[in-house]
Amino acid sequence: MKRRHFLGLMGAAGVSLTTAVTAKASSSADVAGMPNVGGVLFDASRCIGCRKCEAACNQVNDLPKPAKPFDDLTVLDATRRTDAKSYTVVNKYVPKPGENPVFRKIQCNHCMEPACASACFVKAFKKTETGAVVYDPSVCVGCRYCMVACPFNIPAYEYDKALSPRVMKCTLCYPRLLEGKLPGCVEACPKEALQFGKRRELLNIAWDRVTANPDKYVQHVYGEHEMGGTSWLSIAPKPSFAALGMDEGLGTTSAPELTSGALAAVPAVAGIWPVLLTGIYAISKRKDKIAEEEKKAAVEAAIAKASADAEAKLAEELTKAEVANKRRIEVEVKKALEAAAKDSEGGEDA
Amino acid sequence: MFNTLQDLMLHNKSLTYVLMAVVLICFIGFWRFLTGREERNRRY
Amino acid sequence: MSTENTKNGSLFTPFNIVAGIILAAGIVVTIMRFTMGLGAVTNLSDNNPWGIWIGFDLLCGVALAAGGYTTSAACYIFGFKRFHAAVRPAILTAFLGYALVVFALNYDVGRPWRLPYPIFYQQGTTSILFEVGLCVFIYLTVLFLEYLPAALEWKGGLDKYRGILVKLTMGLTILGVILSTLHQSSLGALYLIVPSKLHPLWYTPYLPVMFFMSSMFAGLSMVVFEGTLSHKYFHHKMDEDYNANYLDLQFAFAKGAAWIMAGYLAMKLLGLSMDNRWHYLFTGYGAWWLFEVVGFVMLPCYCYAVGYRDRNIGLVRLAAPWTVVGIMLNRFDVSLIAFNWQLSSAERYFPSLGEIIISLFVVTVGVLVFRWIVTRMPIFYAHPAYKDSSH
Ligand code: SF4
Numbered sequence: 001m002k003r004r005h006f007l008g009l010m011g012a013a014g015v016s017l018t019t020a021v022t023a024k025a026s027s028s029a030d031v032a033g034m035p036n037v038g039g040v041l042f043d044a045s046r047c048i049g050c051r052k053c054e055a056a057c058n059q060v061n062d063l064p065k066p067a068k069p070f071d072d073l074t075v076l077d078a079t080r081r082t083d084a085k086s087y088t089v090v091n092k093y094v095p096k097p098g099e100n101p102v103f104r105k106i107q108c109n110h111c112m113e114p115a116c117a118s119a120c121f122v123k124a125f126k127k128t129e130t131g132a133v134v135y136d137p138s139v140c141v142g143c144r145y146c147m148v149a150c151p152f153n154i155p156a157y158e159y160d161k162a163l164s165p166r167v168m169k170c171t172l173c174y175p176r177l178l179e180g181k182l183p184g185c186v187e188a189c190p191k192e193a194l195q196f197g198k199r200r201e202l203l204n205i206a207w208d209r210v211t212a213n214p215d216k217y218v219q220h221v222y223g224e225h226e227m228g229g230t231s232w233l234s235i236a237p238k239p240s241f242a243a244l245g246m247d248e249g250l251g252t253t254s255a256p257e258l259t260s261g262a263l264a265a266v267p268a269v270a271g272i273w274p275v276l277l278t279g280i281y282a283i284s285k286r287k288d289k290i291a292e293e294e295k296k297a298a299v300e301a302a303i304a305k306a307s308a309d310a311e312a313k314l315a316e317e318l319t320k321a322e323v324a325n326k327r328r329i330e331v332e333v334k335k336a337l338e339a340a341a342k343d344s345e346g347g348e349d350a
Numbered sequence: 351m352f353n354t355l356q357d358l359m360l361h362n363k364s365l366t367y368v369l370m371a372v373v374l375i376c377f378i379g380f381w382r383f384l385t386g387r388e389e390r391n392r393r394y
Numbered sequence: 395m396s397t398e399n400t401k402n403g404s405l406f407t408p409f410n411i412v413a414g415i416i417l418a419a420g421i422v423v424t425i426m427r428f429t430m431g432l433g434a435v436t437n438l439s440d441n442n443p444w445g446i447w448i449g450f451d452l453l454c455g456v457a458l459a460a461g462g463y464t465t466s467a468a469c470y471i472f473g474f475k476r477f478h479a480a481v482r483p484a485i486l487t488a489f490l491g492y493a494l495v496v497f498a499l500n501y502d503v504g505r506p507w508r509l510p511y512p513i514f515y516q517q518g519t520t521s522i523l524f525e526v527g528l529c530v531f532i533y534l535t536v537l538f539l540e541y542l543p544a545a546l547e548w549k550g551g552l553d554k555y556r557g558i559l560v561k562l563t564m565g566l567t568i569l570g571v572i573l574s575t576l577h578q579s580s581l582g583a584l585y586l587i588v589p590s591k592l593h594p595l596w597y598t599p600y601l602p603v604m605f606f607m608s609s610m611f612a613g614l615s616m617v618v619f620e621g622t623l624s625h626k627y628f629h630h631k632m633d634e635d636y637n638a639n640y641l642d643l644q645f646a647f648a649k650g651a652a653w654i655m656a657g658y659l660a661m662k663l664l665g666l667s668m669d670n671r672w673h674y675l676f677t678g679y680g681a682w683w684l685f686e687v688v689g690f691v692m693l694p695c696y697c698y699a700v701g702y703r704d705r706n707i708g709l710v711r712l713a714a715p716w717t718v719v720g721i722m723l724n725r726f727d728v729s730l731i732a733f734n735w736q737l738s739s740a741e742r743y744f745p746s747l748g749e750i751i752i753s754l755f756v757v758t759v760g761v762l763v764f765r766w767i768v769t770r771m772p773i774f775y776a777h778p779a780y781k782d783s784s785h
Pocket residue numbers: 107108109110111114115116117133149150151152153154155169
């Protein structure tokens with residue numbers, strides 16, 4: 001009985017805790033945003049799949065040489081993703097069979113509210129004003145939760161290293177940006193499919209281009225709002241971004257907002273549980289005590305009753321005994337008298 | 351002022367975690383204060 | 395297992411041989427893991443960074459170690475004092491469970507010697523994983539302190555420390571429930587950040603609540619299940635107090651588990667409705683979801699209920715392992731089967747032999763340590779010298 005009660009209570013409290021507190025962690029009034037944050041605009045309709053950006057990225061980041069050289073375009077026949085040896089890859093898609101292929105460059109999107117940063121339990125990731133989301137391998141534990149969390153499947157891991165594996169992902173060439181240089185890929189692109197600039201200006205450029213050519217472009221700038229927005233923006237020829245392997249269903253909720261409800265429940269549990277549990281403990285203890293006292297009282301009463309009963313019985317026995325005794329005495333007396341009477345009669349006779 | 355929600359939350363949560371520890375310790379102290387004289391004049 | 399003790403001294407029992415093989419294989423894989431890297435022994439990939447070392451060792455391990463907080467809370471907080479004798483085995487199991495979870499994490503993370511970093515060096519407080527790590531760390535300490543009196547009684551002569559610990563029981567129990575609430579639910583909350591990767595039937599804002607509720611009946615079921623096993627193998631170690639309340643406890647826990655499972659089922663249903671996920675029920679994943687929810691929650695719940703009503707201990711003892719399997723199935727679904735559901739089958743994950751060996755290795759180590767302890771320390775019986783103390 002009691003158990004069911006407490007379980008119901010705990011369940012109820014748990015539910016209300018985690019669901020009632022889904023309000024945003026804090027009002028966005030406290031967040032200034034990054035008005036001058038940098039970014040890159042990628043126009044898939046301009047990309048010719050030459051892999052020059054891949055080669056440049058490999059070079060400026062000192063990554064290991066790939067098995068097939070970068071001018072070997074047969075690599076494009078397979079769909080690839082970023083891995084520990086390549087921060088960026090270009091993939092080929094054929095949205096409508098028989099028509100020209102479209103190419104898309106994949107790399108870290110440098111989210112405005114990075115899921116990787118939200119997920120990392122040692123703060124290894126940081127969003128910077130340059131736009132770059134940078135990673136610090138000197139604290140990384142290698143739990144790989146950042147890889148789980150990234151909605152774009154970008155971070156890769158050095159699974160083949162035994163002692164010092166790192167998470168590997170595009171840095172937006174953060175060191176080069178600090179030197180005032182362009183990211184390697186942007187500099188190398190022969191077709192101006194990549195353009196570096198302030199994100200807010202890039203957004204204007206993107207929308208101008210998209211709205212000016214409504215027949216050509218999907219009327220959407222990918223990265224403007226996806227997962228709270230990204231520094232890397234993309235526009236694509238029709239029919240869709242999905243045709244280029246991009247997830248169109250990510251929604252606009254940023255990673256910190258997705259977890260803020262659960263995080264808000266943590267201090268609530270720490271604040272409410274001790275009060276509730278100690279209260280239940282005190283109640284059950286009090287109940288025990290009362291039960292104990294009742295038991296004690298009942299035992300005393302029982303003892304009292306028992307002794308009273310015993311006394312009564314004794315008295316009864318006594319009276320009974322007395323009666324019996326009396327009778328016996330009477331009988332004896334009678335007998336004696338009779339005997340005496342006989343004797344005297346006999347005496348008279350004798 | 352914080353530039354990202356992430357930074358704001360980092361700040362808020364870090365402080366909150368510390369306060370949680372403080373609160374839990376205070377609970378113990380207050381409970382002892384609250385029930386400290388119970389044994390002597392317990393009258394239910 | 396049973397044969398190890400006293401009666402027949404042979405080391406070469408079937409159990410010992412199997413355990414020996416697993417240990418040997420585990421040591422080989424351990425050496426490979428730490429000399430050649432994760433890639434050499436696992437099937438982990440950039441798309442599937444978490445495998446069974448997280449899905450089984452961490453998620454299932456923590457859920458199934460929930461018996462510690464449920465039993466001690468029932469006994470000390472909610473006043474089920476007559477289940478007192480069950481607390482120690484439950485605490486020991488929980489302590490070993492958590493210790494093994496942490497042990498297994500050393501295999502999974504890339505640089506295990508940095509595991510203290512998030513707590514002592516640089517705190518990423520926005521991460522749910524930070525919360526899990528912190529709670530698991532503190533809770534492991536709490537469980538150790540709760541278990542310690544048994545070890546001290548065994549050693550003897552340290553009554554002063556034992557006395558201090560026993561006084562702390564109440565506080566430790568409450569702290570244990572708080573920490574368990576937090577990290578059990580947070581293991582579910584880990585997945586709140588991936589709405590695009592986890593199948594909509596499993597992704598719900600209720601994930602933390604569901605993980606917490608299921609941990610409660612997981613813990614109760616584990617106590618029942620483990621009690622049945624222990625009874626078989628360590629019967630000679632148990633005292634009257636333990637044996638006298640053993641049936642009562644199993645029935646009471648069956649009742650509790652059935653009732654919480656009903657609540658869990660309700661949440662599953664309401665979760666579907668909240669996010670309008672009904673149409674997914676008619677897909678392949680929907681069938682799998684129903685298999686999990688009907689086959690491994692609803693049916694064992696009913697089995698528990700009938701077992702309790704009819705006082706049929708057989709049914710209760712059947713429902714317990716059934717529920718445990720259901721919990722494991724659920725954790726596998728969330729972390730592996732319904733995770734990355736949109737990727738092509740070539741990109742999906744399946745555990746490698748090395749990963750399976752390490753998981754078996756960890757479980758085997760747990761069973762061996764448990765056996766070592768209960769055959770020596772006062773776990774299933776009260777130590778004669780401390781019989782009357784209420785700990
Ligand atoms: S795309 Fe992924 S790795 Fe890059 S910032 Fe966003 S969450 Fe992080």
